[in-house]
Amino acid sequence: MTADPMSRRTRRGTSMMDVAAHARVSQKTVSRVVNGEPHVREEVRERVLRSIQELDFRPNAAARSLVTRRTRRIGVVALGTTLHGPTSALAALESVARADRYSLSVMRTESTDRDEIQRAVDTLLDDGAEGIVLSEPMHLEGAPLRIREDVAVLTLGARGLTARPDELVVGADEAAGGRLAAEHLLDLGHRTVHHIAGPEAWISSQLRREGWRSVLSEHDAEIPEVVHGDWSPGSGFEAMTRLLALPITPTAVFVSNDQMAIGALSALQHAGLSSPADVSIVGFDDIDVAEFLPTPLTTLRQEFAVAAHQGMNQLIAAIDGAEPRRTQDLVPLSFVHRSTTAPPRPATSR
Structure with missing residues (x-):
């Protein structure tokens, strides 16, 4: 039958x-x-x-690509991390891709080894990616990444990772953020500003430190030795503990992200001190909890979603054959003045 x-x-x-x-x-x-x-x-x-x-016929995308020679697939190479910035950027990338009917293929790397990242790129290209997003926030040792000229490339950050003249680079103006933090603290009357930086290999950490250092140099202020953390609250606690052991207690500290700043505030409390009465602190990122701490954190707001949306829209336009407005686009940061900064007390000797 x-x-x-x-x-x-x-x-x-x-x-x-x-x-x-x-x-x-x-x-x-x-x-x-x-x-x-x-x-x-x-x-x-x-x-x-x-x-x-x-x-209710729904064309199969794979079958349709055989006719159009379009996969409508974008490959993303991202560092395997759950940190606020990279995670927020990836969510924004997915939102734009979905709205424009593109699919995302994400490959996470465990390190910043150049060869590992190149292999991830090559795998995504072999799978038919029409564009590549590099969300690798660290400095790569060795030669720039190789990506075919017929594939559009976007790097999320302030520095490109390929030698392509048409590489799209979109990210926050990290150096300007470091400058804003240092200028704010000097304007309050602090003689200098100490710095708790992120890991040395991270481009964002390097740029924030460069901005901080340039302002101190312009004001002929002492440039203290940098203390590094690993972005975690625990490392911020340890870094602030080291600063509090100096012969002269710092009166102002610029911390390279909010998570470490939260650890630094905890270290002050553990030592019987407080912010801003004893030490003024400026963080970076403006994570959700920053506004709701017992002492709300003064910080720099990064527009992760704005940068990712702008970059993704430009990448899709490039895939579709449009000429980019510009290849580098740095998104301004916002200074968020809350309660952890104030004019200094006189420095105390130990």
Whole structure:
């Protein structure tokens, strides 16, 4: 006994052949309509579109790519981390891609080894990625990454990772953030500003430190030795404990991210001190909790989502053949003045 075509279609989903039979046209004509090709009479096109709607036909993306030679896939190489910045950027990338009907293929790397990242890029290209996003916030040792010239490239950050003149680079103006933090504290009357930096290999840590250092140099202020953390609250606690052991207690500290700043505030409390009465502190990122600490944190707000949206929109435009407005686009930061900064007390000797 032969199965009813409608029940067969219900079980396996509507095919292009079903649409062709329903519209009384060839399968090739349905393919032309689905892929927006010319040379189809308007009356035939409308009949096929009605059949597609009535049968709830949803073209298979993989099959359609064989005709259009478009995969509508973007590859993302990201450092395997749950830190606030990279995670926020990835969420924004996914939002833009979904809105423009692109899919994301994400490969996470465990280190900043250049060869590992190059292998991740090559894998994504072999899988048909039409664009590559490099969300690797660390400095890469060795030669720049190699990516074919027919593939659009976006680096999320302040410095590119390829030698391509058309590489799109979109990120926060990290150096300007370091400058704003140092200028704010000097303007309050602090003689100098100590710095708890992030890991040396991170480009963001380098740029924030450069901005901080340049302001101290311009004001002929002492440039203290930098203390490094690993972005975690625990490392901020340890770094602030080291600073409090100096012969002269610091009166102002610029901390390279909010998580370490939270650890630094805890170290002050542990030592019987407070902010801003004893030490003024400026963080960086403006994470959700910063506003709701017992003493709300003064910080620099990074617009992770804005940078990722701008970069992704430019990347998709480049994939579609548009010329970029500019290849580098640094998104300004916002200074958020809360309660952890104030004019200094006189420095105390130990």
